[in-house]
Every structure is written in C-alpha cells, then in structure tokens.
Amino acid sequence: MKNKLLILATASISLFAQTSYAASDYASFNFAIDAKQELQQGPQAYSVSSNEYWRQVSGAELKSGIVLHTTQPGAVVLLSSAKQGSTELDTGLVQLNSLDTQQSAIEKKVSASDLASTGVFANTMAITTSEHLQAGSLQLVSQQSLSDKDRYIVTVKEKHSPYALKLNIAQQSFTSEQTISATAQLHMHNQGVNIQQLNAELIAPDGKKYPVLSSVSQSGSAQFYLSKPEQIQSPINGLYELKVSTLGKDQGLTVQRNAKLAIALVDHNASIQAVTLKDSADKLSAQVEIEASQSSRFEVRAVLYGTTSQGKLIPVMESHAAQTLSAGTEQLALTFDQDMLAKAGVSAPYQLQDIRLYDQQQLGLVDRK
Amino acid sequence: MKFLKIPSLLLALCWSATAFANTGVAFVHGTGKQTDAYTNYWTGDFVQSVMNGNGNKYVVINCDFDQFMWKPEAAGCLAEQLSTFITQQNINALYVITHSNGGNVIRWIMSNPTLDNRYPGIINAIREVTALAPSSKGTPLADASNNGNTFEQSVGWLLGYTSDAVRQQQVGWMAQYNNNNLYGTAGRPSLPKPFKAVIGSDVDSAFWDSDSYCGGYQYQLGLEITQNWLDDCSDGFLECSSQAGAGSVWFYDKSKTRGREPLSHHQSRRDCFNLDKILRDDI
Numbered sequence: 001m002k003n004k005l006l007i008l009a010t011a012s013i014s015l016f017a018q019t020s021y022a023a024s025d026y027a028s029f030n031f032a033i034d035a036k037q038e039l040q041q042g043p044q045a046y047s048v049s050s051n052e053y054w055r056q057v058s059g060a061e062l063k064s065g066i067v068l069h070t071t072q073p074g075a076v077v078l079l080s081s082a083k084q085g086s087t088e089l090d091t092g093l094v095q096l097n098s099l100d101t102q103q104s105a106i107e108k109k110v111s112a113s114d115l116a117s118t119g120v121f122a123n124t125m126a127i128t129t130s131e132h133l134q135a136g137s138l139q140l141v142s143q144q145s146l147s148d149k150d151r152y153i154v155t156v157k158e159k160h161s162p163y164a165l166k167l168n169i170a171q172q173s174f175t176s177e178q179t180i181s182a183t184a185q186l187h188m189h190n191q192g193v194n195i196q197q198l199n200a201e202l203i204a205p206d207g208k209k210y211p212v213l214s215s216v217s218q219s220g221s222a223q224f225y226l227s228k229p230e231q232i233q234s235p236i237n238g239l240y241e242l243k244v245s246t247l248g249k250d251q252g253l254t255v256q257r258n259a260k261l262a263i264a265l266v267d268h269n270a271s272i273q274a275v276t277l278k279d280s281a282d283k284l285s286a287q288v289e290i291e292a293s294q295s296s297r298f299e300v301r302a303v304l305y306g307t308t309s310q311g312k313l314i315p316v317m318e319s320h321a322a323q324t325l326s327a328g329t330e331q332l333a334l335t336f337d338q339d340m341l342a343k344a345g346v347s348a349p350y351q352l353q354d355i356r357l358y359d360q361q362q363l364g365l366v367d368r369k
Numbered sequence: 370m371k372f373l374k375i376p377s378l379l380l381a382l383c384w385s386a387t388a389f390a391n392t393g394v395a396f397v398h399g400t401g402k403q404t405d406a407y408t409n410y411w412t413g414d415f416v417q418s419v420m421n422g423n424g425n426k427y428v429v430i431n432c433d434f435d436q437f438m439w440k441p442e443a444a445g446c447l448a449e450q451l452s453t454f455i456t457q458q459n460i461n462a463l464y465v466i467t468h469s470n471g472g473n474v475i476r477w478i479m480s481n482p483t484l485d486n487r488y489p490g491i492i493n494a495i496r497e498v499t500a501l502a503p504s505s506k507g508t509p510l511a512d513a514s515n516n517g518n519t520f521e522q523s524v525g526w527l528l529g530y531t532s533d534a535v536r537q538q539q540v541g542w543m544a545q546y547n548n549n550n551l552y553g554t555a556g557r558p559s560l561p562k563p564f565k566a567v568i569g570s571d572v573d574s575a576f577w578d579s580d581s582y583c584g585g586y587q588y589q590l591g592l593e594i595t596q597n598w599l600d601d602c603s604d605g606f607l608e609c610s611s612q613a614g615a616g617s618v619w620f621y622d623k624s625k626t627r628g629r630e631p632l633s634h635h636q637s638r639r640d641c642f643n644l645d646k647i648l649r650d651d652i
Contacts, residue, residue, distance in 0.1 A: 029482035029489055031561035040556035044548045048541055054516045076597045078513075110590045118591040119635075120510045120606065126594045155516060159597045172545040235550075238437070238533070239542055258516070262541035264549065299483050303558065318558040322483035360484055363439060365549050 025297065028321040030337040035314040035344065039303060041354055042368065043171030049164045050259035052157040053245065059087065059150030065141035066154065067099065069254040071161045074107070074131045077140065078155040080124040081112075086150040088112070091125045093143040098133060105129045105138050135253060156256070162188045165246055165257035172261070173235075173365050175268035180226040186248045186257060192220025193255055197247040202226050202263075205238030212242065220248065228265065234362035235264040266364030269293045272300075272357050273329065275369065277350055284341065286334040286352060290325060296362075297324045300332050302355040306346025313351060316344045322360060392496070393426040393460035394419070394652060395451055399469025399504075399638075400534045402433040410468075411638055418645035419466070423652045428454040434470055435532040438477045439484075443534075447474055448487040455494045462496040464652050468638040469607070470534055472503025472566070473543075473551070476615060479560050480552040497563040498616070499648065502637040505554065505566070505614035507543035508607050509598040511535050543611075553615035564616030567644075569604030570623065571631035583641035606634035 033039075057066055068077065077096060081088055091111045098105050110126040129138070140154065169182040186193045200212040200222075213225040226242065233240070239262040248255040270292040277286045288300045299322035306316045321334045334352075357367040398410045407416055407429040420427050432446035455463060467475050475498055482488050514531050536542065547553075553560040572592055592605055602609035609621070622632040626642035637644065 027483040027486065027489075029492075031482075031492075031558075033558050037559060038556065039558065044556070046541065046544055046548075052513075076594060078594075108590070108593075110594050115591045115594060118595050118605065120514055120595055128594070153516065155513065157513075157597050172541075173549050236439070238536065239545060241541075260512075260516075260541070262539065262545050264545055315558075318552070320483045363550065 026321070026323040026333075028319070028333075028335050030317045030319045030335075030340060032317050032337075032340050032344070033303065033315040035316070037315060039315060039354070043173065045168065045170050046172050046261060047166055047168040048259055048261050049166045050257055051159060051161045051164050052155060053256040053258040054153055054155040057152050057154055058148060059146030059152070060148035062140070062142045062150075062152060063144075063146055063148075065139045068096075068138045068140055068154065068156055069136075069256050070129065070138060070156065070158065071135045071163045071253050071255055072158050073129060073133045073135060074160070075129045076157040076159070077127045077129070078121065078124050078153075078157070079127070079140070080121070080153040080155070082123075082151040082153075086152065087144065087146050088123070089125055089142065089152075090144050094125065094127070094140070095143065096127050096129065096138055096140050099137040099139050100134075105133050107131065137254065163193065163250070163255045163257065164188075165244065165259045167242070167244060167259045167261045169242075169261055169263070173264040173266065175266050175366055176228055176232055177268040180228065180263065182224045182226070182242055182261070184222045184224070184244055184246070184259070186220045186246050186255065188250055188255075193248040193250045194218060195220055195222060195246050195248045197245075198222055199245045200224050201243055202229075203241045203243055204229060205233045205240065222246075226263075232265045232267050234266055234359075234364050236361070236363040239264055264364055266359065266362050266366055268366055269296060269359060270298055270325075270357060271367045272355060272369050275302075275352060275355055277352060279348055279350065283338065284336050284350060286336075288321075288332045288334060288355070288357075289329060290332055290357065291329045292325050292327050295324065295326045297322060297360040298332065298366075299358040299360050300334060300355065301358070302334060302352045304336055305351040305353055306341060306344060307349050308346055313349075314344070314346065315353075316341060316346055390462040390496075391426075391459050392424065392462045392464060392652065393428070393454060393458050394423065395454065395463060395465045396427065396429045397447065397465060397467040397471035397475055398430060398432075398434065399467075399471045400434050400532070400538070402435050403431045406431050412640070415638070415640040415645055418640050419648045419652070421649055423649060426458045426460065430471075432474075434474060435534050437533045437537050438470070438474045439481075440533075444474050444477045445485070448478060448485055448491060451491050452487045455490065460494055463491075463494045464496050465498040466501065466648060467498060467503060468501045469634065470504050470538060472498070472500035472505060472564075472615070473538070475500075476505070476551050476553060476560065476564065479562060479564070480550060482561075492561050495562040497565065499619065499651065500564060500566045500616065501644075502569045502604055502607055502612050502632070502634055503566055503615065504538050504607050504611055505543070505616075506547065506608075506611035507538045507540040508611060509540055510595055510606060511538040512540055513598055515539060547615070551615070555614075560616060565619035566612055566616055567619055567632070567637065568609050568612045568621045569607070569632040569634060569637045570602050570609055570621050572603075572605035572633040573631055583636055583639060604632060604634040604637065
C-alpha cells in the first residue's frame, strides 16, 4: 500500500494540541539519495526454497539404524554430535547402505576434523553418496558403542534435486496487531507433490516453541496461521523462525524437506497519527504526531521527494529523527538538510514517502505509512 | 617540448583540499571475538603493507563480533574505538577496511545514525568503506550450522561454531535486517557513504600449488562438502551474490589480483596476490 502525503507549497503552520518534546535526547540525521534510485515501497515479501532436511536422532537409533530418503544420487549426509555430552563419532564405524540392495551407498567420507578446517561445521562428519546409486531409501547406522541417550543431528542435502520445499511470506516484520500467515509448496520442477505429513512450529529467539495451525491441499501446498506468543520477544533479542517439515510421495520416491524462515515480532506500542510538511520561507520541515501506549525511544524515518524543474518528483534524502516519548500523543520533528535540497535542484511540491516508525528499544518497526 | 600549464588557482585549490584531508585507516575484523586482530586476524605484514606510504594513522579494531551486530560489544565497541581514533588523530577522511561480518557491523552504524550519539560523527568522518568479502546477504552455511538448534527448547545446545553472529548471518535473518534495519541493498536507500565490495569468487585448494597456501590452506575434502550449500561463484564461505549484495562492487578478485588468482574467504584478509597493494594504492 503506497502512502504519500502531498502538501502544497504554500507557507502553512499547523497548530497541535501538544508540541512539547519529552526529553533532550532528540537526534536527527539526513543523507542524500541518488535521484536515479528506484526505491521499494512498503514491506517486502520473502520466500525460501529448500532441497534438504534434518532430524534429531539418538545414539540408540543410530546403533539400530535410521532410514534416510534421497531423491538424487550424490546427496550429502551430515552427522553432527551435540557439543556437550555426546560421543564423538568414529567416521570409520559409520555405514550408509542402500535399503534395496544392502550395498554401500558411500562415495566419500569426510572426517569431523577435515570438515572443521572449513571453519563452518564442528563436531560434524560428512558422507557423500555414490553418483551411480539410484535415488531411494538408505540406512545410516553406526557400529560404535554409543550411549543410547547421545544426541545427533542428521542432515541430508541434495543440491541438484528437482524436489524443493518453498516457504513464502508477505513480509518478515509483524506487529502484535497483525495476523501472521505463510504458505508453502512442495514441488518438483513446479509440479506440486502430494504432502502426506507436515509439521510446523514457531520458534522464539530463546528457543521456546509455539504450535502453528496448518492446512494442506492435495496439490502440495500448505497454509499456516501463526498465533502470536503472549509475551513477544522483540527483534533486539533475535528473530522468530517458522520451521516446516514435510514428507511427500512422488513416482515411488519419498520426499522429505525442511525449510525455515525468519520473522520479526514487535509489540505494537505506538502508531503514526498524522504527518504534516511545513514549507516556510527558508526552511522545510515536518511534524509527525505519534500516539504511544508506553514510553520508549522512537524513531521516524522517511524519504523526502522534491520536484525538479521538469516537474518530475525525485527522491532527495532519507531523513531520521528520534526522541524518547512518553505514553500519549506527542510530536516528533523531522528536519531536512537545506543544502541537500539546494544541491538536488528541487522545489515544491514536496512529498514524504515510506514513513516508518521504529521503537529503538525493541529495534523493531511498529508502524508504516 | 610542450609543458602542461596548470592554472595556478586550480593548483592552489587542489593543494588546499588535500591539506585539509587528514586520512586514517581502520581495519574491522569479521565474526569472532578479537583481542589481537593485528596479529591473529589480519597479520602485521598485511596491515603494514597496506599502510606503506599512507602515513601511520591507523587503528586495528578488537571487538566481540560473536554478538549480534547491534550489541554494545559489537557496534558499540566499534563505535567507541573509531570515535576515539577519529578524535585523537583528528581524522576527517576515514578509510574503513572491513572483512566478512565486519561489513555488516559498519553498515549497522551507517544505517542507524540516531541510535547512538557516536554514530553521526563516525559517519561524517568516513570517506569510504572497502568491504572485503562482506556477508551482506548472509550465507546458507550459517543456516546449515544452526538447523540443529531448532530441536531444543534452549539455544544452549549449540552445534559447531554457531553464535549470535552466525545466527544473524543466516540468509533469512539478513534479508529481514536488510529490508528493515540496514541500508545499501537493492531497493533500499543507499548508505550515506560509499561502501564498495571486493568479491572472492573461488577457492584454489590444489595442494601442489603454492598459491593455495597463502592465508592458510583449506582442505579440499571439507570444501567439497560446504560447496553443496553454495553457488558455483563463492569464496568457500560466502556466495558472490551475498558479497555483492550491499553498496557497489569494486572488483571481483581475478580482475585485479596477481596472476588472476581467486581470493578465498581466508585469503581476502591477508597479503595474498597483491590485495595489500591494491588497497594501499586505493587509500
């Protein structure tokens, strides 16, 4: 939704019920924007596509063998030990065999120390499956004397598989007032794959989990409705993650895919009530009326547009202003750099676009106009 | 013989402009907690080579970039050390060199000028940022190393090298930050000062090639595994698209390095293949 405020270039003074500034921590900053820049307006949709899955297994399960489903030869299997309290795996005692033929499916093994040299995975060994192996079900088993309670993560990555789980969301930042929904498709080359099992959960920054309502269609798509936690952990603590696990069937293959996407949740503790541009004789400025349900340090950001001599509206500067505001209705002043305006060669009519209100104590976006 | 006559006024103006530019250089490390980045992260050889002929005003930052970029230990620490350097050395043209996640932390400062009263002074003093292999759009490897954490109630059970900084550099997390908190990516307002990226596009890990050992050798087997999470164009840790995701691209490694050698993620913070000389000349 595009929201613009068009203000005539005549001198105008607006009178407000409250004009006091709450504290002396007011800060403002402007920087120029290239006139040729094409700026996105409003929240941005986000999607992620996954060709992998992962699951937790115990030492007992690894000793008796677990089934892994592949949809391509040359898959990569990671086997990661929990950092504390789990037996380090002996690469030589890990076997991966085809369930159909019982033959080894292993092309190559990479030890935990070799993988750790990349600086990415620690406590993790890797196996690549043979390029000559048909896609299908494999059995992963360890011959090692593991404790039954040891914990491991098994990841199966299939870089070139045509099967993928795509997660989509209309925006990644939500306030406590907004409904959060997302969709997913399990597909093979854009053809839907029938989802037989689906699990979705919302994971908070501190690891706490919340259930997610899901509905699955025959065509391989799903919809999710996320109920908001009672106590929101704002972005200053990290992001929530929607994690979806699916299992489907296609052409005799079992397709397993996990995907996750990140979401910011923000307490909706303030909103923009009105914005007025003031173009007096020698200075352009704006007043932003904010209604807050609690005191915090709020910041307004906006893009100022001006009109060229050819009558074209172009972006001139990104403007910021922040101040601690009390609960109630208060004003926040946006000031604009007059030198930048002169340099841009623009005049009235001016516009403020993409006006955003942030709570700096949450590091979150609370309103947008 | 013809001589080029430069108008004396122009000469005087040029001299005046350079006389007032007091240049300093800041080296900003990537993910990790550093206490001696000069020795352990960049090496003294690299720092001294970059500064050769560029004066002696430089600072090598030591902060805790295992934290989220906005934390006092990260951006707060960076702001403190830069502010002190700028003030003490009277710097008005700060050339910032970052590596990897260091690019995200300096972008945090440049994108949030009202968050901390030190930030505007730093932004105003910055001449430009040269970001070596910045993780501007995160990396799928951060996602992969964090996947196991979704099984636990508490993030205390951590796999591998993950930390808050690694969580932050997951692809979806960086998309959220880029769209809401950071500037410089496509469709967003540009950063207030130039942010130009040097892109590492490949990893040369042939054990028989001495060039593979510059900056530290990475074993081929491990790299073959991590490549499954990355595009063909990557420095072994970051895809080229992530490195090029914010600001502008200064150059892809092979277009300027000696022998057209690629710069792996480790090599892009070392004096490998004339990278130090390229930076030196640019300053």
